[in-house]
Amino acid sequence: MLFDVPNRLFMHCDSKTCSTCLAEHSHASVSLVVPVKNGGERWQQVIRSIQSQNIHLKHILIIDSGSSDLSDKHAREAGFHVVTIDSRSFDHGGTRQMAVDMLADSDIIAFLTQDAILKTPDTLGSLVCYLCKHPNAGVAYGRQVPRPTARAIERHARLFNYPPGITLEKKIEHAERLGIKTAFSSDSLAVYRRDRLMAAGGFPRQCLTGEDAIVAARILIHGGSVLYVHDAEVEHSHDLTVIQEWRRYFAIGRLHTQESAILSPFKEVSKEGRKFVASEMRYLLTHAPLTIPEALFRTGVKYLAYRAGQLTTKRLAAQ
Numbered sequence: 630m631l632f633d634v635p636n637r638l639f640m641h642c643d644s645k646t647c648s649t650c651l652a653e654h655s656h657a658s659v660s661l662v663v664p665v666k667n668g669g670e671r672w673q674q675v676i677r678s679i680q681s682q683n684i685h686l687k688h689i690l691i692i693d694s695g696s697s698d699l700s701d702k703h704a705r706e707a708g709f710h711v712v713t714i715d716s717r718s719f720d721h722g723g724t725r726q727m728a729v730d731m732l733a734d735s736d737i738i739a740f741l742t743q744d745a746i747l748k749t750p751d752t753l754g755s756l757v758c759y760l761c762k763h764p765n766a767g768v769a770y771g772r773q774v775p776r777p778t779a780r781a782i783e784r785h786a787r788l789f790n791y792p793p794g795i796t797l798e799k800k801i802e803h804a805e806r807l808g809i810k811t812a813f814s815s816d817s818l819a820v821y822r823r824d825r826l827m828a829a830g831g832f833p834r835q836c837l838t839g840e841d842a843i844v845a846a847r848i849l850i851h852g853g854s855v856l857y858v859h860d861a862e863v864e865h866s867h868d869l870t871v872i873q874e875w876r877r878y879f880a881i882g883r884l885h886t887q888e889s890a891i892l893s894p895f896k897e898v899s900k901e902g903r904k905f906v907a908s909e910m911r912y913l914l915t916h917a918p919l920t921i922p923e924a925l926f927r928t929g930v931k932y933l934a935y936r937a938g939q940l941t942t943k944r945l946a947a948q
Contacts, residue, residue, distance in 0.1 A: 659757055664742070666693065674746050686739075690728055690731065691710065694713075695716035742816065747862075751861075753861075759861075766822065768814055771859075772858070774866075783868050785908070810901060819841065838884055874934070
């Protein structure tokens with residue numbers, strides 16, 4: 630089980646307490662950033678969920694990297710500010726840092742992905758509230774719940790990484806117990822205190838994946854903390870193909886090798902992988918036993934892809 634900080638250390642953020650908290654911290658300006666490319670019909674649902682938020686957002690900045698399905702048009706019609714970039718210049722870390730640089734007048738910057746639907750009007754406000762109540766925190770990220778049509782494998786992944794009923798403040802001293810999970814975070818729904826983000830070096834540039842984990846690690850190393858807020862939710866999950874799984878874990882293997890110096894305080898990734906597989910088998914035995922062979926096959930693909938990413942990075946570095 631994850632390191633459990635008693636909930637009494639945190640206030641529960643319902644609509645009333647969230648409004649009170651935000652009123653107490655009304656001096657803090659909050660902006661939202663969403664990178665978008667061809668968001669499709671789901672993007673329009675995300676737009677509506679953004680418009681429903683109770684918190685005042687100083688800027689809503691959309692970074693569009695060449696949509697051809699009118700995603701940028703829908704954002705402009707919603708009143709959002711859209712900046713268009715060449716798709717070839719997009720990377721997960723550098724593009725987000727570009728947005729942070731553009732929002733120098735914001736104290737707190739929220740990030741959302743184009744397919745993450747905010748579950749309630751208080752979702753962003755709740756994250757901001759928790760962040761403001763914990764001045765040492767550099768980032769707070771929310772819980773991701775699976776789509777209604779998600780299969781058991783997809784559902785377990787969200788349950789394992791984003792458990793219900795647990796609110797955490799993770800610090801560097803928890804690394805011995807939590808391992809790599811100490812630096813786990815997700816920009817699918819996260820809010821950053823801008824000054825702490827910049828003090829930690831900001832987002833890594835030329836980063837194809839995992840920018841959120843690298844930033845979380847940097848914040849922890851610089852003495853900050855990372856908050857997981859279970860009652861701030863987005864609907865966000867993926868039913869990846871085997872090829873997509875390979876590409877994802879190959880990229881993660883490369884990232885972990887390239888950033889090994891930053892991630893070294895957080896122990897071996899393999900231990901967390903074994904925990905995940907054991908948890909997945911228990912879950913599938915109860916909920917979908919016929920999918921166990923597929924899950925085991927996918928586990929093998931992930932492992933081989935991760936190792937291939939590591940070896941590729943080491944080989945390129947040696948050249």
